[in-house]
Amino acid sequence: MELSGGEILIQSLQDEGVEYVFGYPGGAVLHIYDAIFRQQQVKHILVRHEQGATHMADGYSRATGKPGVVLVTSGPGATNAITGIATAHLDSIPLVVITGQVTSKYIGTDAFQEVDAIGCTRPCVKHNFMVKSADEIASVMKKAFYVATTGRPGPVVVDIPKDFTAPHIKIPYEYPTEVSMRSYAPVSGGHVGQVRKAVELLAQAKQPMIYTGGGVLMSESHKELCKLAQELGYPVTSTLMGLGAYPASDKQFVGMLGMHGTYEANLGMHNCDVLLAVGVRFDDRVTGEIEHFCPNAKIIHVDIDPTSIAKNIGVDIPIVGDLKVVLTRMLELLAQDSRRANPEDIARWWTQIEEWKSVKSLAYEASDSVIKPQYVVEKVWEVTNGDAYVTSDVGQHQMWAAQYYKFDEPRRWINSGGLGTMGFGLPAALGVKLAHPESEVVCITGEASIQMCLQELSTAMQYGLPVKVVNLNNRYLGMVRQWQEFQYEGRYSNSYVDALPDFVKLAESYNHVGMKIEKPGDVEGALKEAFAMKEKLVFMDFITDDTENVYPMIEAGKGHHEMRMHPKVGELN
Amino acid sequence: MSVSKHVVSLLLENESGALSRVAGLFSMRGYNIESLTVAPTHDPTLSRATIVTSGDDRTIEQITKQLNKLVDVVRLVDLTEAAHVAHEMMMIKVRASGVQRDEIQRLSGIYKGKIVDVTESTFIIELTGNSDKLDAFIKSVGDEQILEVVRSGVTGIARGERGLKV
Ligand SMILES: Cc1ncc(C[n+]2csc(CCOP(=O)(O)OP(=O)(O)O)c2C)c(N)n1
Numbered sequence: 227m228e229l230s231g232g233e234i235l236i237q238s239l240q241d242e243g244v245e246y247v248f249g250y251p252g253g254a255v256l257h258i259y260d261a262i263f264r265q266q267q268v269k270h271i272l273v274r275h276e277q278g279a280t281h282m283a284d285g286y287s288r289a290t291g292k293p294g295v296v297l298v299t300s301g302p303g304a305t306n307a308i309t310g311i312a313t314a315h316l317d318s319i320p321l322v323v324i325t326g327q328v329t330s331k332y333i334g335t336d337a338f339q340e341v342d343a344i345g346c347t348r349p350c351v352k353h354n355f356m357v358k359s360a361d362e363i364a365s366v367m368k369k370a371f372y373v374a375t376t377g378r379p380g381p382v383v384v385d386i387p388k389d390f391t392a393p394h395i396k397i398p399y400e401y402p403t404e405v406s407m408r409s410y411a412p413v414s415g416g417h418v419g420q421v422r423k424a425v426e427l428l429a430q431a432k433q434p435m436i437y438t439g440g441g442v443l444m445s446e447s448h449k450e451l452c453k454l455a456q457e458l459g460y461p462v463t464s465t466l467m468g469l470g471a472y473p474a475s476d477k478q479f480v481g482m483l484g485m486h487g488t489y490e491a492n493l494g495m496h497n498c499d500v501l502l503a504v505g506v507r508f509d510d511r512v513t514g515e516i517e518h519f520c521p522n523a524k525i526i527h528v529d530i531d532p533t534s535i536a537k538n539i540g541v542d543i544p545i546v547g548d549l550k551v552v553l554t555r556m557l558e559l560l561a562q563d564s565r566r567a568n569p570e571d572i573a574r575w576w577t578q579i580e581e582w583k584s585v586k587s588l589a590y591e592a593s594d595s596v597i598k599p600q601y602v603v604e605k606v607w608e609v610t611n612g613d614a615y616v617t618s619d620v621g622q623h624q625m626w627a628a629q630y631y632k633f634d635e636p637r638r639w640i641n642s643g644g645l646g647t648m649g650f651g652l653p654a655a656l657g658v659k660l661a662h663p664e665s666e667v668v669c670i671t672g673e674a675s676i677q678m679c680l681q682e683l684s685t686a687m688q689y690g691l692p693v694k695v696v697n698l699n700n701r702y703l704g705m706v707r708q709w710q711e712f713q714y715e716g717r718y719s720n721s722y723v724d725a726l727p728d729f730v731k732l733a734e735s736y737n738h739v740g741m742k743i744e745k746p747g748d749v750e751g752a753l754k755e756a757f758a759m760k761e762k763l764v765f766m767d768f769i770t771d772d773t774e775n776v777y778p779m780i781e782a783g784k785g786h787h788e789m790r791m792h793p794k795v796g797e798l799n
Numbered sequence: 800m801s802v803s804k805h806v807v808s809l810l811l812e813n814e815s816g817a818l819s820r821v822a823g824l825f826s827m828r829g830y831n832i833e834s835l836t837v838a839p840t841h842d843p844t845l846s847r848a849t850i851v852t853s854g855d856d857r858t859i860e861q862i863t864k865q866l867n868k869l870v871d872v873v874r875l876v877d878l879t880e881a882a883h884v885a886h887e888m889m890m891i892k893v894r895a896s897g898v899q900r901d902e903i904q905r906l907s908g909i910y911k912g913k914i915v916d917v918t919e920s921t922f923i924i925e926l927t928g929n930s931d932k933l934d935a936f937i938k939s940v941g942d943e944q945i946l947e948v949v950r951s952g953v954t955g956i957a958r959g960e961r962g963l964k965v
């Protein structure tokens with residue numbers, strides 16, 4: 227088969243089984259867009275901003291486990307995509323991002339719309355490739371998908387000069403069936419001796435904790451994790467990124483840990499003697515002040531990426547490997563060896579944890595005059611039967627979504643944890659909806675975040691993507707305001723969002739449905755009404771309490787045992 | 800933890816972006832880099848790089864792990880962990896006129912330097928060896944006499960059977 231470079235690119239996507247490409251055309255990619263036009267299999271979703279394309283592809287990937295694919299033009303197309311690439315990078319999401327480049331002979335001449343896409347993206351990709359000739363395109367694409375999806379996944383950029391995609395140069399096409407890269411060999415196994423040691427240590431624990439993260443979702447090992455946790459009977463906590471890997475409604479789940487984690491999760495960490503850390507990276511938002519982190523614990527750390535191990539925190543038993551393989555081995559060893567921790571110790575530990583739990587660290591002050599954001603999230607959970615895909619932006623609303631929507635299934639909670647990118651929620655939700663048209667998809671956002679990728683309401687209109695937007699409108703950059711309240715004596719420097727649009731009219735102008743909800747009594751009814759409109763994107767503008775803060779909180783320099791609780795903790799239900 | 804110097808040797812894909820990935824890693828993560836040398840090997844698809852860096856054990860472990868993670872890095876060894884040779888080449892241009900000429904020649908002889916260029920008023924001396932020897936030579940010649948110094952940075956190789964192969 228003889229094809230042009232542009233056709234080869236699209237044919238490669240077909241051969242990879244790609245369903246959707248999220249993109250935006252421009253001069254450097256016109257040949258490629260022509261190849262897209264002349265086929266049906268790969269569907270192109272035209273976004274309104276390249277950042278939106280990367281977040282959509284990212285949402286699609288997080289919800290499915292498949293790589294997300296993006297196509298943008300050179301120069302501003304590539305730079306607009308960078309925020310989304312970096313977002314995917316920090317959360318280890320597999321993306322293949324194709325950037326057009328100026329014609330090869332003009333590279334380095336400051337040609338129109340020329341930017342060094344390889345240089346610009348280098349620090350925020352897993353890897354990038356510069357295509358050097360048309361006949362390289364197929365093999366580079368194969369490598370790009372391979373690198374993006376194996377090992378610790380991540381975004382891969384492929385930069386293609388325009389002339390290599392020209393229609394008049396035809397070359398033989400064959401998509402490689404295999405990749406071999408001598409410089410890239412993702413690990414699988416996990417050292418058998420280390421796994422054995424880990425299992426022995428787990429059996430000696432008196433106050434154990436299991437700390438799980440996004441790696442469990444990425445490696446599809448949530449079933450193995452649940453089996454292991456239940457076999458051991460130990461408490462499980464999760465990072466923001468790992469929510470849903472272990473069912474939140476299970477009795478062994480003690481909630482999220484870290485900066486806005488529960489009292490019982492954080493004190494469990496602080497007091498544990500054996501910590502099993504799986505698919506996590508000891509991020510500073512999780513550990514709090516490192517000096518105070520798990521002072522008495524022996525730490526077992528399982529991760530596929532050796533650089534995650536002993537990066538921030540020293541560990542006693544490092545295990546580099548695919549979580550699925552390692553957890554399966556642990557289960558096998560436990561099946562062979564009946565030695566377990568002393569049940570009395572574990573019972574005593576659970577009693578302690580229940581005591582911490584009884585503090586009710588997530589209780590908030592109910593109100594019948596002003597809408598409490600936590601209440602809205604609880605009601606969203608109820609109305610969707612806890613079964614929706616929930617995307618989020620960044621701020622207080624994100625934390626409330628994580629705290630009050632109980633995720634029982636993996637890949638349902640979709641947010642930018644690592645980079646904390648405002649603007650992620652709406653485009654990500656659209657990507658999820660394309661992947662799961664029959665499922666409910668909710669974007670829980672804030673009035674500031676939503677405005678960072680608001681233009682994608684237009685994409686939703688074009689493709690008829692009926693997601694539900696829950697705007698927790700506190701008229702503030704709420705998370706910023708909260709820090710200013712706590713740390714700057716209430717000097718609210720530039721955290722007030724003045725001049726907000728009328729979100730109802732705005733939604734309506736895109737032929738969506740807009741609703742404004744101002745009374746607590748109307749929350750449930752509005753949600754039911756909105757979710758009943760299966761075919762419509764409904765933008766729900768909830769006017770919420772502008773003074774509400776996210777609790778508990780570990781402030782800068784503090785450890786897990788030094789949480790700042792709701793001022794009325796103990797009196798609340 | 801105490802900080803020590805390490806010589807890390809890498810085999811890289813001989814591709815245009817590979818070196819910038821390595822250099823970028825050091826600046827991005829704030830790792831120390833004292834010298835970096837790189838050139839193609841007898842296999843033209845591979846480059847060999849030697850990096851001299853310093854840090855405590857944990858930092859060095861991160862550096863080697865992070866380097867290994869770069870897709871263009873094929874193999875890596877921390878030469879400092881065992882017997883190795885780590886040499887540097889220096890060319891030093893010195894003022895040499897009158898009586899100084901004999902003195903410089905004598906010094907160069909002691910250090911096994913090679914005079915590779917001679918003019919009425921200057922010598923260029925080429926010197927190879929470990930970095931300490933080169934430093935010592937510079938000190939012996941003295942700032943007054945030195946016109947220019949150019950050093951290659953360290954290149955290293957493990958002794959015996961140990962080594963870096965694909
Ligand atoms: C692109 C970007 N810019 C700035 C920030 C810093 N930031 C974090 S939360 C926040 C406020 C978000 O306000 P809003 O979306 O209304 O959410 P709220 O906290 O009020 O719930 C800001 C500015 C960010 N995370 N991302």
Ligand SMILES: [Mg+2]
Pocket residue numbers: 621672673674698699700701702703704
């Ligand atoms: Mg807000």
